[in-house]
Amino acid sequence: MEFIEPYKITVLVLGLSGILFWLQLVIVDILGIKAKHTPGFAIAQDHQQLLFRANRTLANSNESVGILLLLVTFAILSNANPTWLNNAAVAYFVGRASHMLFYYFNIKLMRSIAFAVSLIALLLMFIAGLMSYS
16 A cells, blocks of 8 residues: 555545544534434524534535545545645645534634635645646
């Protein structure tokens, strides 16, 4: 597995992202239990409710994790510049973790900025992989 050595930070980010998303799931479950929410039923769409914001945080993470996996796989298999990919992966993680906290605390502008950071980081992962074909 020598080929993965230059991308160890990216692999670490995958693991950290997994535990971050697991934590989001646990938080949603705990908040749902505390609110006596019936599983399987929709959560009221109210940004003033922490349960809704926590659920949206997890949903947003789930929406981007497939893209993360595809782009990391593409970049690594394309022998992308490890510095570019590792930095983009760290930016993605910081964006997702920040998005989570800002969404929980209902800080809308910062939440949007954090989301943009993670979105741009995903694009940079693609570009890193693509650059290896030039």
